[in-house]
Amino acid sequence: MLGDGKSVVLSFDDGPAPVSALESILRTLRENEILAEFYVLGDEVRRYPGAASMIVSQGHDIQNHSWSHPNLARETEQNVRWELEQTQNIIRETTGVTPTRIRPPYGAGGFRGHLDPELADVARELSLTIVTWDIDTEDWKAPQGLGPGKIAYIETQFMQQPRKVSFNVLMHVQSATARDLPALISQLREWGFAIAEP
Structure with a gap:
């Protein structure tokens, strides 16, 4: 089976709004x-x-996903620092938690072998690990959500990485994703994946 002995972590970008979508995702x-x-x-x-x-x-x-979702690979070091630092501060002040990871918007400047030097420097200063993803659901593309076309695309991505045993699955906080999330979870389990904690 596709997921035998393998695990996935579910991850969501661009929250915490829309709040109704977030509430639905959290409930699922x-x-x-x-x-x-x-x-x-x-x-x-x-x-x-x-x-x-x-x-x-x-x-x-x-x-941390930045303050305002810019392409950090194109920003000055000063702007990158402002984006990441402000976000660290507001998350800490609001939730009491200090983030340990930054996923740059669009993954820009964050992929191994293509690390943006300013982003890498600022992340190091703030004790943030730069992360991206392994499976892109493209849930934001029309038609939004995780319908049959997206599921087929997700399956193809898993098949293209046969040696990998743990995967980060990228989604977004949006209503169509919230609607389709139960079906995706069922599908992942049907394929034999364990769903791991981050």
């Missing part, structure tokens, strides 16, 4: 006894502090 995770990781935007944490706190209170990881 709770019902399935899954802990996930959320890479949130500082500006949204500022606007929706209760939603950020909800992620942490339910035992999930909250991590």
